[in-house]
Amino acid sequence: MTQDWPRHPAEAIRSYRERGFREDRPLSGLLREQAARRGDRLALVSRSTRLTYAELDSRVDRLAHGLAALPVRAGERVLVRLPNREEYVLTLFALLRIGAVPVLALPALGPAEVESLAATAEACALVVADRHGRTDPRAEALRIAERLPHVRHVLVAGDPGDAPARSLDSLLSQDAAPRPEAARPEDLALLLLSGGTTGTPKLIPRTHADYGYNARASAQACAVDSDTVYLAVLPVAHNFTMVSPGIMGVLGAGGTVVLSPDPSPTTAFALIEQEGVTLTSLVPALVPSWLDEARRTPERPSSLRVLQVGGSRLDEVTARRIGPELGCTLQQVFGMAEGLNNYTPLDAPEEVVCTTQGRPLSPADEILIVDEDDTPVPPGVPGELLTRGPYTLRGYYRAREPDSLRFTPDGFYRTGDLVTRTPDGDLVVVGRVKDQVNRAGEKIAAVEVEEHLLALPGVRASAVVGMPDPHLGERSVAFLVAEGPAPSREEIRAAMLRRGVAPFKVPDEVRTAPALPLTGVGKVDKRRLREEAGR
Numbered sequence: 001m002t003q004d005w006p007r008h009p010a011e012a013i014r015s016y017r018e019r020g021f022r023e024d025r026p027l028s029g030l031l032r033e034q035a036a037r038r039g040d041r042l043a044l045v046s047r048s049t050r051l052t053y054a055e056l057d058s059r060v061d062r063l064a065h066g067l068a069a070l071p072v073r074a075g076e077r078v079l080v081r082l083p084n085r086e087e088y089v090l091t092l093f094a095l096l097r098i099g100a101v102p103v104l105a106l107p108a109l110g111p112a113e114v115e116s117l118a119a120t121a122e123a124c125a126l127v128v129a130d131r132h133g134r135t136d137p138r139a140e141a142l143r144i145a146e147r148l149p150h151v152r153h154v155l156v157a158g159d160p161g162d163a164p165a166r167s168l169d170s171l172l173s174q175d176a177a178p179r180p181e182a183a184r185p186e187d188l189a190l191l192l193l194s195g196g197t198t199g200t201p202k203l204i205p206r207t208h209a210d211y212g213y214n215a216r217a218s219a220q221a222c223a224v225d226s227d228t229v230y231l232a233v234l235p236v237a238h239n240f241t242m243v244s245p246g247i248m249g250v251l252g253a254g255g256t257v258v259l260s261p262d263p264s265p266t267t268a269f270a271l272i273e274q275e276g277v278t279l280t281s282l283v284p285a286l287v288p289s290w291l292d293e294a295r296r297t298p299e300r301p302s303s304l305r306v307l308q309v310g311g312s313r314l315d316e317v318t319a320r321r322i323g324p325e326l327g328c329t330l331q332q333v334f335g336m337a338e339g340l341n342n343y344t345p346l347d348a349p350e351e352v353v354c355t356t357q358g359r360p361l362s363p364a365d366e367i368l369i370v371d372e373d374d375t376p377v378p379p380g381v382p383g384e385l386l387t388r389g390p391y392t393l394r395g396y397y398r399a400r401e402p403d404s405l406r407f408t409p410d411g412f413y414r415t416g417d418l419v420t421r422t423p424d425g426d427l428v429v430v431g432r433v434k435d436q437v438n439r440a441g442e443k444i445a446a447v448e449v450e451e452h453l454l455a456l457p458g459v460r461a462s463a464v465v466g467m468p469d470p471h472l473g474e475r476s477v478a479f480l481v482a483e484g485p486a487p488s489r490e491e492i493r494a495a496m497l498r499r500g501v502a503p504f505k506v507p508d509e510v511r512t513a514p515a516l517p518l519t520g521v522g523k524v525d526k527r528r529l530r531e532e533a534g535r
């Protein structure tokens with residue numbers, strides 16, 4: 001069999017293991033261990049569900065038995081597209097326990113994107129919710145299953161609706177006997193979706209050993225212990241909510257995970273009060289509404305000790321307001337689903353916390369800051385961040401284009417982020433070389449939207465750039481060269497949604513131009529377009 005994904009060299013794995021930079025058990029082992037140590041402690045709170053570690057572990061066993069009986073086999077991929085509800089945690093651990101590989105899809109994706117992911121991963125099953133906002137993920141999943149022969153099962157959290165869809169509940173076996181872990185530590189554990197810079201989704205392979213280490217080391221960096229109560233506000237399938245330290249880090253330490261059904265501060269503040277939440281994580285775009293809510297409510301969330309903010313750039317002015325106005329410690333997190341996580345230390349001076357994006361999680365994380373020729377830049381000069389380490393991937397899963405574009409020959413991942421490093425070793429993100437828009441933390445590959453625009457009648461050329469935006473961090477601006485009347489933003493929106501694209505990828509603003517400016521080598525000059533859009 002040709003390898004589906006490039007692993008770390010055996011020698012590197014050996015050395016990481018020896019130094020404690022890989023976990024040596026499968027991921028769902030962390031649940032088993034906590035169930036044995038503190039079975040009656042509260043593990044998971046979601047809507048009306050409250051599960052202790054013993055209950056959660058035994059439900060995971062029951063679902064694992066049911067999934068295995070379908071059968072879903074070890075090594076098979078299962079696309080999981082669930083919002084923040086208890087079935088996500090159950091499904092995730094049950095799949096991990098039988099050695100199947102969850103593919104974590106965000107609920108915000110459009111049906112065409114879900115299908116493309118399922119196809120790339122050759123998923124054998126799709127797990128979706130009975131409803132999500134105004135969409136019907138169940139019906140979408142059934143249509144995808146009809147088109148993709150490898151999709152044998154559609155499994156639904158909640159009401160399964162029409163056959164052949166089945167509810168996850170119906171799979172819960174009566175047999176709650178502990179199921180042995182099917183995976184070995186160096187096996188593929190799960191596939192994450194890359195923010196991407198290309199038109200096709202890229203899947204990030206993460207192993208039990210590397211993801212487990214990412215979660216454990218993050219929990220340490222964030223002082224997570226069995227008294228931690230973590231509120232998952234961002235989508236559960238995002239890497240930030242999963243391992244930075246997120247669900248995995250907190251459950252691994254014996255703390256409690258509370259799932260917030262929506263990111264609004266009203267919902268979150270009520271849950272913080274009710275459950276005594278001590279830690280949560282947000283993207284910068286959500287912070288202003290939390291600050292507003294804190295001003296409105298007489299009692300600010302008193303139990304909250306640490307607010308993590310990451311996913312896109314947090315401006316310094318807002319950063320400085322968090323401590324005094326929310327009464328908690330800010331921690332900036334600069335991470336990526338591909339691996340590397342950076343954190344500002346919890347005891348760092350305010351200056352460091354408010355003006356840097358922190359330092360690498362692991363002593364084994366290697367960092368290079370380079371110019372266009374891959375030559376390291378002098379201290380203080382911005383350059384592209386390259387990184388290599390125990391939990392950073394060495395190549396994408398079943399990559400369609402050569403990995404040499406995103407990896408150096410010696411295995412460094414090209415993050416596409418422009419950074420500088422302070423004399424103390426903290427990183428500051430100053431920009432980006434990858435052609436991407438970071439809209440409220442959601443990553444949009446410019447080329448993907450450009451291709452959708454080109455497919456519209458009369459559009460001859462298109463270019464998408466990100467522009468600073470006070471609410472979103474960045475908004476997407478599309479430039480169109482059209483023959484005849486250019487389509488309006490509403491027409492573009494309708495066309496993109498018809499094509500099954502996620503609503504957040506629809507350009508926020510559409511402009512027309514007689515021609516696109518070109519650089520000396522004939523590429524679209526995005527710098528000039530950005531200047532244009534700023535005028």
Ligand code: OOB
Nearest residue numbers: 239240244310311312313333334335336337357429
């Ligand atoms: C997180 O992961 P992804 O995969 O959605 O996006 C990674 C990219 C980074 O390469 C960078 O461009 C941007 O998001 N980013 C930031 C940032 N954190 C991420 N840019 C500026 N400042 C920050 N603090 O976004 C992610 C994964 C794990 C933990 C936290 C965030």
